[in-house]
Amino acid sequence: MSGDAPARITLMGCQIDNLSMEETLQTIEGFIASGRPHQHVVVNVDKLVKAQQDPELRRIINDCALINADGMPVVWASRLLGRPLKERVAGVDLFDALMVRAAHKGWRVYLLGAREEVVSRVQQLYQQRFPHLVFAGWRNGYWTPEQEPEVVRHITEARADLLFVAISSPKKEQFLGAHQAQMRIPFAMGVGGSFDVAAGQVSRAPRWMQRCGLEWFYRFLQEPRRMFRRYFIEDMAFFGLLWREWRGGRRG
Numbered sequence: 001m002s003g004d005a006p007a008r009i010t011l012m013g014c015q016i017d018n019l020s021m022e023e024t025l026q027t028i029e030g031f032i033a034s035g036r037p038h039q040h041v042v043v044n045v046d047k048l049v050k051a052q053q054d055p056e057l058r059r060i061i062n063d064c065a066l067i068n069a070d071g072m073p074v075v076w077a078s079r080l081l082g083r084p085l086k087e088r089v090a091g092v093d094l095f096d097a098l099m100v101r102a103a104h105k106g107w108r109v110y111l112l113g114a115r116e117e118v119v120s121r122v123q124q125l126y127q128q129r130f131p132h133l134v135f136a137g138w139r140n141g142y143w144t145p146e147q148e149p150e151v152v153r154h155i156t157e158a159r160a161d162l163l164f165v166a167i168s169s170p171k172k173e174q175f176l177g178a179h180q181a182q183m184r185i186p187f188a189m190g191v192g193g194s195f196d197v198a199a200g201q202v203s204r205a206p207r208w209m210q211r212c213g214l215e216w217f218y219r220f221l222q223e224p225r226r227m228f229r230r231y232f233i234e235d236m237a238f239f240g241l242l243w244r245e246w247r248g249g250r251r252g
Contacts, residue, residue, distance in 0.1 A: 009083040040189040042070035060177040072213030103130035113141035113166025114195040121199040136160035141167040163188040166195040
């Protein structure tokens with residue numbers, strides 16, 4: 001595939017590209033070959049709910065060059081509504097696959113986000129795994145509004161091909177939406193907790209739980225106090241959104 005815009009569906013007001021993992025990787029290769037800036041985002045239940053409440057976040061999502069479904073409930077919802085997505089493209093899996101390709105193709109990588117010890121650990125582990133992998137730079141995810149122009153300047157001057165941003169939503173989408181055109185990174189991607197997983201700080205659910213769409217429950221079991229409100233209060237709005245869209249009989 002080239003860097004041309006792929007086919008999209010619309011789900012609860014958010015657009016999603018109907019691509020497999022391999023098709024996603026080929027599309028990203030086209031983006032990097034073009035040299036022009038492209039922003040990526042993954043859509044899960046939490047982000048669909050937040051986008052309903054935040055029109056600016058929804059606009060940023062829909063303006064992205066590449067939008068993947070990260071979450072089996074999103075894939076199941078697409079099938080229920082008659083707009084079936086090919087598969088889930090998990091952000092953590094896409095991050096690792098791109099790091100592997102970067103090592104083989106000579107792409108320059110910049111890591112932004114998480115705590116200093118975590119992002120440094122991710123850099124060290126991938127450098128050990130792929131000695132020829134080129135890091136344009138890395139930085140933790142903590143800065144003040146006054147420091148943000150300096151963060152943007154440093155990333156711009158690093159001239160990376162890939163930028164991975166591991167800060168919370170919607171901050172990472174807002175950061176990239178505001179600065180990606182200036183930084184001119186061929187492919188910029190928000191990766192959420194992928195750095196914590198890569199650094200061994202957080203373990204992923206077993207494969208069977210991932211296949212059954214229970215990865216969120218495994219995450220809840222790891223940090224029940226922190227994740228209870230998100231999963232059992234805030235994200236419950238997803239089912240109301242799904243019911244209204246199903247009843248309305250909308251088509252993407």
